[in-house]
Amino acid sequence: MIRLQKLSLTRGTKPLLDGADLTLNPGEKVGLIGANGSGKSSLFALLRGELTADGGAVDFPATWRISHVAQETPALDRPALEYVIDGDGVLRDLEAQLAAAEAAHDGERIGYLHAALADADAYTVRSRAEILLAGLGFAQSQMMDPVASFSGGWRMRLNLAQALMSPSDLLLLDEPTNHLDLDAILWLEDWLKRYPGTLIVISHDRDFLDGLTNVIAHLFETKLKRYGGNYSAFEKQRAINLSVGQAAFEKQSRERAHLKSFIDRFKAKASKARQAQSRMKMLAKMEELAPIHATAAFSFEFREPERAPNPLLVLEDAVAGYPSEQPGGRAKVILSRLNLILQAEQRIGLLGVNGAGKSTLIKTLVGELPPLAGSVNLNKGLSIGYFAQHQIEMLRLDQTPLWHLAKLAPNVREQQLRSFLGGFNFIGEMATTRVDTFSGGEKARLVLALIVWQRPNLLVLDEPTNHLDLETREALTVALAQFEGTLVLVSHDRHLLRATTEEFMIVADGSLKPFDGDLDDYRDWLFKTKLGKRTDTAAAPSPADRKEQKRHSAAARQHLSDQRKPIEARIRRLETQIQRHTARAAELQSLLSDPALYADDQKDALKARLFEQATQVKELKQLEAEWLEQQTELDSLGG
Structure with a gap:
C-alpha cells in the first residue's frame, strides 16, 4: 500500500503539494492527472526518492522494487536488445557474478548462480526482450543495431522497453504514449493490463486512461483527491462535485450577505443590539466555503472555409516514395497504386502500423513529396492546412506568436491579431514572448492557430496531439468535430479519431485501402496480423x-x-x-x-x-x- 499523509512540497517559491493525502492499494492501476506544472512529475520524483518532502510522509513497503522510464539515453554502441535487457539489474548482476565464478573455477558458486539465473528467468530473457521491442514497433532487423543509431523518439521507446523489462512492484510511467504510434499504444495498453504490480501513469491520452486505469488521482490546487474508476468516470464525478460545491458556496454566500446586512442595519440600535451581536457570532463561526475554481475550458473553432470546391484532390495510380539521392539510382517506393478522390466534407482517419507509409502518403497529398509516378490533381480552389511535427520545428524560435501571425496577415491591425491569438490562450504578454521559451504543447498550439487563421478547406493533420494536455486535446476535438471542410487525420489518440472522423482507410502492404470496421476491429486486426496472439485470451x-x-x-x-x-x-x-x-x-x-x-x-x-x-x-x-x-x-x- 502507498500512503501519502499531509504531504507538502515546494519547488522554488511555488507550492506544489500542501497537506496532500492519498492512499493507493497494491495492484491498482492509477491515472495521475492535473494541469501542466501542477507537480505530477515532482510527485514521481518523491516516490523514487529523488526529492525530499518539505512536510508529511510518503510510506510504502521498503522491499518494493520501483521501475520508471529514464529521460535520457546515452549514445551507446551497445545493441538495442542488450540495452533493453540491462533493465533487469538483478539478472545482469547474476551474470557478472557467474563470469567471476567461472574465472575463479568456483564450481559450487557456479552451480548456485545457474540456479539463481533460472529463478530469474534468464533463459527466456532474450525472447521477452524481443517481444517488448516488437510490440513497441522495432523490426527484428533493428534489434541488434546500436542505441546511438536511433533518433530521440526511438530512444525513448528503448527506455520504455527497459523499464518494462525491469521486475518491479511499482511502475511509474510519465507520458509513455508521447512517442508511440497507435499500434504501439494498443500493444502497451494490452501489456500493462496484465502487469501484476501497482501502476501509476501520467497521461494526456483519455482513451489510454479509460482502457487501463481503475483509479484516478487528481492533483489540483496543491491537493490530491482519489476517484474510483477510469478517466470518464472521474469527469462525471468531478462535474457532480463541482456542481454541488458551487451550489453550497452560493447558498452560503447568500446567508452571509443576509447576516451582514442585518448586522449593518441594526447593530447601532439598542432594541436590536442583542440580535445583531448574536448574528455577528453566527457569522464568525460560519466556516467560509471557498468558491469553486474549475479549470477554465479552453476552446477555439475553425473558421468557415472561404471556398468549398468538390472534389478537392484526386490521386490517380500514384506511386509515393523518395527519389534516389544518386543520379540514375533507383527511387525508394513506399506506396503504389494510390487512387483516392477527396470529396468536400469527407472525414478520413488514416490507420496503419509504424513504418507502413502514413507520413509518406500525407506528404504526397500536401505536395511535399511529388509522386514518383501517376498524378496528384489539385482543385484550383484548394486551400490546405497541414500540421506535422516538422511544422513545429519550422517556427522561428527567436520570434513571437504575434510576429508569426503578422507575417501571414501584414495588413491586419495588431489588436485584431492579438484578439485572435488570445482565443488560443496567447494572452497579454504571451503574444509577444519568444517562441524558444514555449513548451512543446504551446508551440503546437501556435501552429494550430496559424493554420486556423488561413481558413483551409482541407485539413491534413499528422499526429496533432503530441505534447498537448487533456484540455487542449479536448478543445481540438470539439473544433475538428465542427470543422466544415475536409479532414485527413493520422493520430494515436483514439478519442480524437472516434469523435472527428467518419470513415477509416488503412495504409498496409504498400497500398491504401478502405478499412471496413471501427477501432476495435483495427485492434483485433493488429494483434492477429502484426503483433501475434494475446496471452490473456481467456479474458475476452x-x-x-x-x-x-x-x-x-x-x-x-x-x-x-x-x-x-x-x-x-x-x-x-x-x-x-x-x-x-x-x-x-x-x-x-x-x-x-x-x-x-x-x-x-x-x-x-x-x-x-x-x-x-x-x-x-x-x-x-x-x-x-x-x-x-x-x-x-x-x-x-x-x-
Whole structure:
C-alpha cells in the first residue's frame, strides 16, 4: 500500500503539494492527472526518492522494487536488445557474478548462480526482450543495431522497453504514449493490463486512461483527491462535485450577505443590539466555503472555409516514395497504386502500423513529396492546412506568436491579431514572448492557430496531439468535430479519431485501402496480423467468435451509423450556435444594466440594444427547439 499523509512540497517559491493525502492499494492501476506544472512529475520524483518532502510522509513497503522510464539515453554502441535487457539489474548482476565464478573455477558458486539465473528467468530473457521491442514497433532487423543509431523518439521507446523489462512492484510511467504510434499504444495498453504490480501513469491520452486505469488521482490546487474508476468516470464525478460545491458556496454566500446586512442595519440600535451581536457570532463561526475554481475550458473553432470546391484532390495510380539521392539510382517506393478522390466534407482517419507509409502518403497529398509516378490533381480552389511535427520545428524560435501571425496577415491591425491569438490562450504578454521559451504543447498550439487563421478547406493533420494536455486535446476535438471542410487525420489518440472522423482507410502492404470496421476491429486486426496472439485470451472472446459476431452486426451498425452521422453533425453545429447566442445574450443583459444607457442622449443606442436582445432571444428559442427536435430523433435511433 502507498500512503501519502499531509504531504507538502515546494519547488522554488511555488507550492506544489500542501497537506496532500492519498492512499493507493497494491495492484491498482492509477491515472495521475492535473494541469501542466501542477507537480505530477515532482510527485514521481518523491516516490523514487529523488526529492525530499518539505512536510508529511510518503510510506510504502521498503522491499518494493520501483521501475520508471529514464529521460535520457546515452549514445551507446551497445545493441538495442542488450540495452533493453540491462533493465533487469538483478539478472545482469547474476551474470557478472557467474563470469567471476567461472574465472575463479568456483564450481559450487557456479552451480548456485545457474540456479539463481533460472529463478530469474534468464533463459527466456532474450525472447521477452524481443517481444517488448516488437510490440513497441522495432523490426527484428533493428534489434541488434546500436542505441546511438536511433533518433530521440526511438530512444525513448528503448527506455520504455527497459523499464518494462525491469521486475518491479511499482511502475511509474510519465507520458509513455508521447512517442508511440497507435499500434504501439494498443500493444502497451494490452501489456500493462496484465502487469501484476501497482501502476501509476501520467497521461494526456483519455482513451489510454479509460482502457487501463481503475483509479484516478487528481492533483489540483496543491491537493490530491482519489476517484474510483477510469478517466470518464472521474469527469462525471468531478462535474457532480463541482456542481454541488458551487451550489453550497452560493447558498452560503447568500446567508452571509443576509447576516451582514442585518448586522449593518441594526447593530447601532439598542432594541436590536442583542440580535445583531448574536448574528455577528453566527457569522464568525460560519466556516467560509471557498468558491469553486474549475479549470477554465479552453476552446477555439475553425473558421468557415472561404471556398468549398468538390472534389478537392484526386490521386490517380500514384506511386509515393523518395527519389534516389544518386543520379540514375533507383527511387525508394513506399506506396503504389494510390487512387483516392477527396470529396468536400469527407472525414478520413488514416490507420496503419509504424513504418507502413502514413507520413509518406500525407506528404504526397500536401505536395511535399511529388509522386514518383501517376498524378496528384489539385482543385484550383484548394486551400490546405497541414500540421506535422516538422511544422513545429519550422517556427522561428527567436520570434513571437504575434510576429508569426503578422507575417501571414501584414495588413491586419495588431489588436485584431492579438484578439485572435488570445482565443488560443496567447494572452497579454504571451503574444509577444519568444517562441524558444514555449513548451512543446504551446508551440503546437501556435501552429494550430496559424493554420486556423488561413481558413483551409482541407485539413491534413499528422499526429496533432503530441505534447498537448487533456484540455487542449479536448478543445481540438470539439473544433475538428465542427470543422466544415475536409479532414485527413493520422493520430494515436483514439478519442480524437472516434469523435472527428467518419470513415477509416488503412495504409498496409504498400497500398491504401478502405478499412471496413471501427477501432476495435483495427485492434483485433493488429494483434492477429502484426503483433501475434494475446496471452490473456481467456479474458475476452476469441478472435474467431468476435469476427463472427462482427460479421452479423456490421450491416446493421453501418446503417445505424449512416443515419446518426448527419444528425450528430447538425447537433454539434446547433450547440456551437446556441453557445454563441447565449454568450451574446448575457453580454447584452450586462450592457442593458448600465444606467448610462438610459440617458436621454442614448435613446438610439438603447433602442438598438433592446432590438438586438429581442432578436437574440427569438433566434435562441428557434435554435433550442431545433436542437431538441434533432436530439429526440437521435435518441429514437438508439445505438
